[in-house]
Amino acid sequence: MNVNLPETLASVTAAFEAYEAALMRNDVEALIPFFWQSPQAVRFGATENLYGWDAIVNFRQNRQPPLPRTLMNTVITTFGEDYANISTEYRNSAGVCGRQMQSWVRTDAGWRIAAAHISLRPEIS
Template structure:
């Protein structure tokens, strides 16, 4: 298996940056389309558990814009040509958190199949 094959790593790094840009700009339509359109998609947030693309869409449409954040300790690892994990920590004025995502290559491009966001205790 190829780990961090340069062309695949470049693709995932770019889509991860696009996701982050959409998140900090609260581009709801873009955020919705980063997730795998499947009932198997999962997003565990700081205060919610979402199962399936439809629940993720409903959450994004009603969520207030997140506060600005700065990423650090970001690790992107690709496995083969069609799967990747991204992990990062972030700082906001109200504290520190972490985010992990499992990305899969679909016919529509790279999509998040599973995500987890949690806040660190002070």
């Protein structure tokens, strides 16, 4: 297994950064394609469990815009050329701290989030 091949790491990092930028702009039309268009896609949020691409799209279209946030301790690890895990912590402008983990897969359409888990925590040391 090849871990963190430079070209693969660079391409998934660029996709993650584009996702984060779209999230901070609350650009729903840009955010939706970042998720794997499959009934097997999963997103566990701080207050919701979403199963399947349709549920994720519905959530995105009806969600309030997120507060600006700063990412910390982001770790991107690729396995081979088509799979990556991305873990990060964040603090939003209201001082709320959280964690986010995503599994990304390379599809014919590019990198897509197959699974995501977001959780809140009172503080980050």
